[in-house]
Structure formats: structure tokens, C-alpha cells
Amino acid sequence: MPLITSFDPWRSGLCTCPPKLTFNPYTGCDHKCLYCYASSYIPNFADCRPKKDLLAQLRREAAKLNGETISIANSSDPYPRAEASEGLTRRCLEIFAGNNCKIQIITKSNIVARDDDLLSKVPAIVALTITTDDDNLAKQLEPNAPSPSQRFRAAQDLIKAGVPVSVRIDPIIPLVNDLPENLIATLASIGVKHITCSTYKAKADNWKRLSEAMPKLAEKIKPFYFEQGEKVGGSVILPKELRFKILKNVRDLADSYGLKFGVCREGLPQLNTAACDGSWIMPKREAQ
């Protein structure tokens, strides 16, 4: 199995990302987010483990690249807790940097700021997922992930080091985090330039986790999904009018704070004010 593959999430036709490749240094993730999608198709998901023969295989595959954008990672977090001591993702970044690649990181861990020295020298952006500015709510939603406060500090450190940061408010769950004015105000104040949003997509296993952890909420939002919602692949999503209403409201908030905005896999590209994944802020540095 190749480690580096084309980015083509769910082959649903909803993705509006510019062409890129994807790479996951780890299989599984220990952040245990209630809403995680990847746990539905990767066995033993919470048992986070590095890919077999990771560095040797990556060196072989990366040697064939020249200037491609690599998205790290889309089916796991490249900075699970073990990364603090293992440093495997950092070594992968060194390999990509040595092969002229552009690097796009997606994480909800503050460990990424450790690598700002490396990321500030190459064409790179970091997309930090921050679903809420409320540390207590985040502890419920993302039990093992670093707190939003830690992620804000990481964003500040990265920006200070010259690494552009976009933020993914992903997923937006109705009645939970669909009015993120304080979050957006904070992001604008620390220099974030772009927000990407996506509404929660219910799958059998993430819905089970969500409804066990937050039963009252699940009762309230159940009709939006399972009576009025739409089926897309193996997921049930909110009805289009409700997705539009929620996302337009966030887009307008982003506009009012001077931030660019994109939606992720929503079928609503008319809401985007810049490339959906924030890649427009990638600096044009010479690759190493």
C-alpha cells in the first residue's frame, strides 16, 4: 500500500479542494473525538500506531515527487500524543521538505508549533481544527485532544514564526457550536486569515458516541438528520437549506472580521470567498 495517495475524500463529488496528495504518518488517532469520521472505516482506530516501515518507505515514495502539495493528514491526526516523544511526523516533514514539496498540515494538536522552525522555511500552512473556544465543551467533544486555549497559543506561535494558519471549525454541530462569534473574534485577533467550515455528518458509529455522551442534544438534533436530512455515501447530512443557513451565518461573521471563508464538502461552493482549504495563504517560498 503506498503511503502517499491522491486526495479524493469519499469520492462524493462534494470536494472543491485544489489537486493535492495525502499522507498519514499514523494509523488511527487517540484524540477520541465524538464526531470522528475516520473511526468508521479504520479498525482499532483509538489504537494509534505509526505506519509500518514509515520512514524508509516514505523516503522511497517522496523521491519521486517534485513540487506537489501534500496534505498531512486526512484520516488521522499527524500530531497524536505519542508524537511529542516519537517525533515521527517531524522526520516525515524533513523528508517532504527535502523533496521540494508544499506542506499542508491539518491537526488539532498544539504539538505542531514545535515544528515551526522547519515549517517556516518551506511553502507550508497549518490548518488547526478549533471547533469551539470553550475548553469545557471541547473536553466533551474531543476528550483527548489539547484544549482550545492550547491551540490558540499554538496558532499564535506559528504565526509569529511566519507559518500561516487557517482554522477549521469542523464539524459545526447544530445547537452546539453553530454561533461561533467569540471564536471568530479571537481568531481574527491573533492573525488567522482563513476559516474552513463543515457541518457534522452523522455516521452510525459517530452518532452512537455523540448520542451516548450528549443524549439531550442528540434528541434535539435527531430530526434534522434522520427525518429531514440527506444521505450522502455512508453519512446522513443536514438538509441543504439548514446547511446553507448555518454556514452563511458563519461566512458573514468571518466577513465582518476580515477573514476569508470556505466550506468543506457541503455542495455550497457559492459561499466560498477563497480556496476552500485555505491553500491561498501558502507562502511562495523556495522549497528546500
Ligand code: SF4
Ligand atoms: S483528531 Fe481527527 S482523526 Fe483524531 S479522533 Fe479527532 S476527528 Fe478523528
